[in-house]
Amino acid sequence: MAEQDLDAVALGSVRTAERPVAATDADREVVSAVPDRATLRLALVVGGLVLAVLLGFGLGRINSGGPAAAMGGADSALADHTHAPGAGAHSHGVGQTEAAEAGGLAVSRDGYTLTPVSAEFTAGRPGELRFQIRDGQRRAVTRFAVVHDKPMHLIVVRRDLTGFQHLHPSMAADGTWSVPLTLPEPGVWRAYADFTALADDGRQTATTLGVDLVAPGGYAPRALPPPATTTTVDGFTAGYQGTPEPGLTVPLTFRITAADGTSPALERYLGAYGHLVVLREGDLGYLHVHPEPELVDGAIQFWLTTPGPGRYRLYLDFATGGEVRTAEFTAIVP
Template structure:
């Protein structure tokens, strides 16, 4: 008899719980809510980042990135920041997490797990490098700073945490090359330039706080240049802000519209920016640089 009462009580509790659950369903996500993406903006149709099917948080996307050695719980720790001008050296560094552990898991983005951008503080001497990582998480890459001055190095990567969560981060650190520093003035704004016989131009006017498509064309005397894929697209674009050297996230479209290569740029505010377009023809990567003023 006692056993029957216990069993009957359990059945009644289950039924009551089911009924209350139907009367009080779990809260749903409002239709106006945006999926978690770190406040990162994307061009129309691209949606949030997903690398290998995993959602990616974007650190520091409200403004320019690369302004600090630490962001989103990750820290850039170089072994040395001094490089004699004109002398071949090697830059070695680690990316460490909040527990000071060297990060060893990175997602491959634009065909590489790590992109290193180096430029002098007057926005000259641009270099786009791809370090290699040792098993202990130490990255290394040959580096020559051709002129004296203070240089900025940006590590652009997507770290993979222990739980599989991916975070896209750009960290920056100053490098020093001793000697007389003679900064060069920023070239005047222009929408066209020439590089090794190629004419490179773009159409559109960047606007503060808006995602704007920049349509680039690369031409030779014979017409459109036979562009080849480089880093997963038909070009790679980096934009840096004059003054604090803030690093802008620029999104390429993987395909082309005829001879047009499109990138989506969001300028966080007014000012002057320097854009660097890497493109590849016949296996050779060249860089076209532009100054743009955002009103």
């Protein structure tokens, strides 16, 4: 998913002015509606401190780093609360339909457009992807909230759902994002920009935009592996419990086991113990998945809402021993 952090500070106190000495009769003869300089200074100080507190509160919400602070619209209904361990499948009511919709299906959505600046690739050779996020006035957006330690998450996968990459571009002052990218095999690839934009009026918009990338050459798509709830990567076994259901939010609980059967010490990666990307076969719809901030009985728990039946590919990023690995699963939603 460019290292930008927004910091907010604002707290202060005000001492009231000492009570003035009682006025004489001569003094009372002159009455003015214009406050003296001391009163004006005090009013300005108080007003400035109140404004600072309000600004600090707003920026603090932006910088909390989790979906609850940085996601707006329908997703905020999901992000603003956590789920108790053991909670089963459920619906969030209002906004559930929008929350279940897949993202990344278009280059334009929610008032923003993903515009590639440079996207020419030769299969197997290092290249670079450069792009901008533009608003409704075609201006390059330069303000983004930091979510999971990054202002931009870029997911790249071939259209047969192989070659998954989770990258974090860097942004230049003009709003151009760039990231080294190698497309290892020929074919059509999908790039997803997952971000939360900050508008001039302070509104936050979390969205995912997608664009196709092409590496010319002979393309032989691979069939998806059969559905399974366990897989191995670099000697580690990753398995999950939970059954996705159309239109419902369900918990998926992942456990990691080392080759000797022990549970390795999981480390935080991008502010969480794991990250899960779910893509739908066919249109490659991108699903937002919300993690619990802490381990649940030693396992990584996510909350997934699938929009409908189909085959899905799950990509779990987890870190142990200072290295990030990705475990991949195929799941069928009946």
